[in-house]
Amino acid sequence: MADTQLWWVREVHNFGGFFGGDTVTLTATPAPGGRCDAVKETTLVIDEKALSNVDDRHAIAPEILLGLQLVGERVEQAELVAAREWSVLHTALGDHPPAAPLAGPQIRAYHCSGCGLWVAGTPSAEACRVCGTALADLPLAVMQLDVG
Numbered sequence: 001m002a003d004t005q006l007w008w009v010r011e012v013h014n015f016g017g018f019f020g021g022d023t024v025t026l027t028a029t030p031a032p033g034g035r036c037d038a039v040k041e042t043t044l045v046i047d048e049k050a051l052s053n054v055d056d057r058h059a060i061a062p063e064i065l066l067g068l069q070l071v072g073e074r075v076e077q078a079e080l081v082a083a084r085e086w087s088v089l090h091t092a093l094g095d096h097p098p099a100a101p102l103a104g105p106q107i108r109a110y111h112c113s114g115c116g117l118w119v120a121g122t123p124s125a126e127a128c129r130v131c132g133t134a135l136a137d138l139p140l141a142v143m144q145l146d147v148g
């Protein structure tokens with residue numbers, strides 16, 4: 001299994017494309033601190049099937065942080081990790097009614113004051129999963145669904 005590397009989406013070129021596949025073509029740059037700092041801008045083609053937590057590739061937009069598993073230049077898996085704007089993250093995550101009733105509210109994302117990003121999901125071990133800043137009194141975006 002390839003390591004996950006963080007990449008910023010800088011520009012989305014088109015949605016397509018080859019042989020009837022559902023893809024998004026974009027320019028990305030490695031997030032600071034990534035192992036691939038020597039690489040500057042790279043054009044990547046991501047198959048919609050490789051997007052693990054995004055249903056619609058059209059939701060991929062600039063200023064989204066993706067966790068990519070690359071094999072050469074091929075994107076094996078792409079996970080939406082964070083975005084600068086809540087509205088962008090919210091749209092890209094889409095609406096997913098839970099398969100089963102929830103016992104309580106679920107954390108959809110949190111805002112980290114360390115990296116200034118909205119990060120999808122629950123913080124791990126009370127630290128930001130992007131920058132590692134310890135988190136206290138986080139503004140959380142909570143998704144609560146009726147369980148009735």
Ligand SMILES: [Zn+2]
Pocket residue numbers: 112113114115116117128129130131132133
């Ligand atoms: Zn952070």
